[in-house]
Amino acid sequence: MNEIKVAVLGSEGVGKSALIVRFLTRRFIGEYASSSECIYRKHMSIDGRQLNLELYDPCSQPCEGKSTLNDQIHWADGFVVIYDISDRSSFLRAKAIVHLIRELHLGGSKRDTDSVIFLVGNKQDLCHMREVDREEGQKLASERRCQFYELSAAEHYQEVLLMFSKIVRNASLGGRAKERRRRPSGSKSMAKLINNVFGKRRKSV
Numbered sequence: 001m002n003e004i005k006v007a008v009l010g011s012e013g014v015g016k017s018a019l020i021v022r023f024l025t026r027r028f029i030g031e032y033a034s035s036s037e038c039i040y041r042k043h044m045s046i047d048g049r050q051l052n053l054e055l056y057d058p059c060s061q062p063c064e065g066k067s068t069l070n071d072q073i074h075w076a077d078g079f080v081v082i083y084d085i086s087d088r089s090s091f092l093r094a095k096a097i098v099h100l101i102r103e104l105h106l107g108g109s110k111r112d113t114d115s116v117i118f119l120v121g122n123k124q125d126l127c128h129m130r131e132v133d134r135e136e137g138q139k140l141a142s143e144r145r146c147q148f149y150e151l152s153a154a155e156h157y158q159e160v161l162l163m164f165s166k167i168v169r170n171a172s173l174g175g176r177a178k179e180r181r182r183r184p185s186g187s188k189s190m191a192k193l194i195n196n197v198f199g200k201r202r203k204s205v
C-alpha cells in the first residue's frame, strides 16, 4: 500500500491545525491545544487506490526534539504552505518556505515538484482585514510553479477536502522514492486529536 507524506507548513497561527482538523473531522475547532509537533494518519481511497496518508503538523513553539524545516522538507512527498490573508508577514514566510522547498528539491524532477507544492491563503472569511490580495497569492504561486488556493478553515469544508485530496493524489502519482533524512517525531491518532481541542489561545476570529 502506498504511503504518502504531506507536511503542512507556515507561520505560527495561520491555521495549520485548523485546516488539518477540518479535513480529518469535518469540523472547525477554533481552539486547538498542541505543544508538540505531530503526525496524523488517515487511510484513504483515491481513484480506487488504497493510500496511507501521514500529515505532519509542526509545532511553532520551541519543543523537545523539534525537527528543523529542512528535516520536514526532506521527509515529505507533498507540501501545503499556508499563510493568513490578514497577516502580511505570514505571506512573506510562506514565500521563503516555498523558496526553500524549491532549493532542497532541485535534484528532483521539475514536473514532480510542481504538482506537490500547494500555496494556501487561509482565513478568507477575514477579507475585511485582508493584507494580502488574492492576486499576490496567485502571482507568487505562478512564479514558483505552485498550485494556489484561497479558503477558510472556519467556513469551508468542501474546499479543504478538495485541496487535501488533490495534493494526496498528486503526491501519489509522483511516486518518488525519496531518501528520507530525520523523520519528524510524534504521531497522533484521531482520539488524541480530539483530546487536543481545548486550551489553545485564541488569536483571531
Ligand SMILES: Nc1nc2c(ncn2[C@@H]2O[C@H](COP(=O)(O)OP(=O)(O)OP(=O)(O)O)[C@@H](O)[C@H]2O)c(=O)[nH]1
Pocket (backbone or CB within 6 Å): 010, 011, 012, 013, 014, 015, 016, 017, 018, 019, 029, 030, 031, 032, 034, 058, 059, 060, 061, 122, 123, 124, 125, 126, 151, 152, 153, 154, 155, 200, 201, 202, 203, 204, 205
Ligand atoms: N477567522 C478565522 N480564524 C481561523 C481560521 N483558521 C484558523 N483560525 C484561527 O486562527 C488561530 C490559529 O489557528 P491554528 O490552527 O492553531 O494555527 P496554527 O498554524 O496551527 O498555529 P501554531 O500551531 O501555533 O503554529 C485560532 O484561533 C483559529 O481559531 C479561519 O479560516 N478563519
